Amino acid sequence: MPRSQGELAEHTDVDAVTDAVLTASRLLVAVSARSIAAVDEAITLAQFRMLVILQSVGSVKHAALADQLGVNPSTASRMVDRLVAAGMVERQTNPVSRREIVIELTAEAHRVVRQVTARRRKEIARIVAKMPPETRAGLVDALLAFAEAGGETQVTTPDAAWS
Amino acid sequence: MPRSQGELAEHTDVDAVTDAVLTASRLLVAVSARSIAAVDEAITLAQFRMLVILQSVGSVKHAALADQLGVNPSTASRMVDRLVAAGMVERQTNPVSRREIVIELTAEAHRVVRQVTARRRKEIARIVAKMPPETRAGLVDALLAFAEAGGETQVTTPDAAWS
DNA sequence: ACAGACTGTTGCCATATGCAACACTTGGAG
DNA sequence: CTCCAAGTGTTGCATATGGCAACAGTCTGT
Numbered sequence: 001m002p003r004s005q006g007e008l009a010e011h012t013d014v015d016a017v018t019d020a021v022l023t024a025s026r027l028l029v030a031v032s033a034r035s036i037a038a039v040d041e042a043i044t045l046a047q048f049r050m051l052v053i054l055q056s057v058g059s060v061k062h063a064a065l066a067d068q069l070g071v072n073p074s075t076a077s078r079m080v081d082r083l084v085a086a087g088m089v090e091r092q093t094n095p096v097s098r099r100e101i102v103i104e105l106t107a108e109a110h111r112v113v114r115q116v117t118a119r120r121r122k123e124i125a126r127i128v129a130k131m132p133p134e135t136r137a138g139l140v141d142a143l144l145a146f147a148e149a150g151g152e153t154q155v156t157t158p159d160a161a162w163s
Numbered sequence: 164m165p166r167s168q169g170e171l172a173e174h175t176d177v178d179a180v181t182d183a184v185l186t187a188s189r190l191l192v193a194v195s196a197r198s199i200a201a202v203d204e205a206i207t208l209a210q211f212r213m214l215v216i217l218q219s220v221g222s223v224k225h226a227a228l229a230d231q232l233g234v235n236p237s238t239a240s241r242m243v244d245r246l247v248a249a250g251m252v253e254r255q256t257n258p259v260s261r262r263e264i265v266i267e268l269t270a271e272a273h274r275v276v277r278q279v280t281a282r283r284r285k286e287i288a289r290i291v292a293k294m295p296p297e298t299r300a301g302l303v304d305a306l307l308a309f310a311e312a313g314g315e316t317q318v319t320t321p322d323a324a325w326s
Numbered sequence: 327a328c329a330g331a332c333t334g335t336t337g338c339c340a341t342a343t344g345c346a347a348c349a350c351t352t353g354g355a356g
Numbered sequence: 357c358t359c360c361a362a363g364t365g366t367t368g369c370a371t372a373t374g375g376c377a378a379c380a381g382t383c384t385g386t
Contacts, residue, residue, distance in 0.1 A: 017291045017299050018284055020306035025191045027313040028184070046342060062365060075343050077366060082341075099351040099364050121181055128180045130312035131305075136180050139305030142298045143183035149293035150190040209373060225334060238374045240335060245372075262333050262382040 021146070031127075035120035039112065042086070048116065050079055051088065051105065055113050059104040061094070088112070184309070194290075198283035205249070211279065213242055214251065214268065218276045222267040224257070251275070 036048055043051075046069075053068045054060065060068070066076035080103055083089040088109040094100040105113075128136065206214075209232075216231045217223065223231070229239035243266055246252040251272040257263040268276075291299065 014288050014291045014299070016303050017294075017306075018287045020303045020310070021191065021287055021291070022284075023310045024306045025195070027310050028188045028191065031313070032188070044341065063363080071342085072344050073365070074345080074367080079342075081366095097352075097364090101365070121185070124181045124184050125177050127309065127313040128177045128184070131180075131308045135305045135308040136177070138301030139309060140179050140183045142294075142302030142305055143180075143187045145294045145298040146290060146302060147183075147186045147190050150194070150290040207372065226332080234373085235375050236334070237336075237376080242373080260333090260383075264334070 027127075028124075031123050032120060035116050035123060039115045039119055043088075043112065047079065047083060047088075048113075050076075050083065051109050051113050054089065054103060054105045055110065059092070059102040061100045061102050065103060083109075190290075191287075194286050195283060198279055198286060206251075206275065210242065210246060210251075211276075213239075213246065214272050214276050215280075217252065217266060217268045218273065222255070222265040224263045224265050228266060246272075 036043065036045060049069060050065065053065065057068075062076055062080065063073055065080075066073040069076060080089060080091065084091060088106055090104050090106060092102050092104060094102050128139075131139070212232060213228065216228065220227075220231075225239055225243065226236055228243075229236040232239060243252060243254065247254060251269055253267050253269060255265050255267060257265050291302075294302070
């Protein structure tokens with residue numbers, strides 16, 4: 001195969017990878033969407049994203065949470081309202097600063113996040129298991145290189161649900 | 164590299180790939196989200212998904228559109244309402260069956276879809292270009308194998324925005 | 327001719343989001 | 357110490373998304 005240095009070949013190379021990436025994206029998105037619905041139909045994608053963030057950082061104040069989610073503080077505040085009502089998070093006043101309120105997951109929420117994540121990993125692993133083993137090694141190297149190459153562009157937006 | 168048939172090695176293999184896939188997913192989602200906002204802030208992700216479907220299939224009736232989007236027909240109907248108001252799509256009664264109404268993109272919508280898609284491809288291509296060229300070939304083969312392996316599970320859900 | 331299926335619409339409800347206006351707290355500047 | 361600016365959370369208002377159920381036409385096969 002022509003992994004040549006020629007400009008034309010190089011361009012074709014990039015194009016082929018781009019196409020492959022876009023194709024794989026479709027599959028990944030579908031997998032992720034399914035894994036939520038399979039565990040708990042009552043929870044929405046946006047809510048799950050919030051839960052994932054809370055699980056990874058422990059407890060945060062509203063402003064930081066809104067920041068991480070990339071939404072308006074008012075949106076975060078009302079989402080927390082609903083998650084409190086659903087018994088998934090708890091508000092706790094910060095003793096050192098009375099204007100700050102920290103939010104934490106309940107045990108129930110931890111369980112849900114674990115289940116969804118496990119489900120997602122399982123589904124991806126199931127797909128990977130179907131691949132010809134020779135291609136797996138290449139996929140790891142290539143994906144890591146891809147993530148590395150894109151890492152400089154900070155990934156801050158709606159990532160959190162895709163842990 | 165131990166691409167052995169041993170069970171343990173095989174399992175580790177699958178785990179490594181799964182991790183790599185999940186990492187790459189985060190990046191891909193961020194890229195896709197940015198590419199919409201960059202072109203037209205007025206359009207939402209859901210609306211863009213509808214536009215992409217319409218562009219790929221030409222014209223469809225409401226029921227098929229809702230099916231493709233994976234939403235309730237009522238939701239699709241009202242989304243079309245708003246897109247008509249925005250001048251992005253047109254409703255046309257089907258002469259052969261008066262109960263069917265087909266929806267088509269306007270020229271403006273075609274332009275928007277092209278721009279967003281181009282932007283997304285450009286951003287991915289920019290990342291790919293940063294990868295060590297040796298790893299690109301592996302990425303193509305591996306991603307295609309991955310998509311192939313997952314293809315049997317039908318990808319019908321929220322795919323369309325990720326073209 | 328008519329019953330049942332198909333198709334789109336509308337009412338009602340809940341969630342998700344953004345913007346702007348508020349209220350309250352905190353930390354400095356004077 | 358006083359008071360103002362910045363920080364933080366909440367609420368009102370508006371729009372978009374999304375599901376379910378009820379409806380009103382339209383078609384199709386019996």
